[in-house]
Amino acid sequence: MSRECLHFEKLFYLWRVLSTLISNKLTDIHHIQCSYTIFNTILLILQSQAICNFNLFCM
Incomplete structure (x- = not known):
């Protein structure tokens, strides 16, 4: 896998973490x-x- 794709995977992981944070903090408007x-x-x-x-x- 190329370096670009490894970078992509790190961003995808961060995106998943942020999605979880957003869904867990729905009452915190500033955080959202x-x-x-x-x-x-x-x-x-x-x-x-x-x-x-x-x-x-699709994972």
Whole structure:
């Protein structure tokens, strides 16, 4: 696996962690806003990693 894909996997893991944090902190509006800002940034980065295996999304 290329370095780009390893980087992709780290971002995907962070994305999963953030998703969990968001779902566990639904009453904390500020936390949600900050998390979604990071979340959307990661999504933009993931979209640029087209050479990687997007089947990761189905895990």
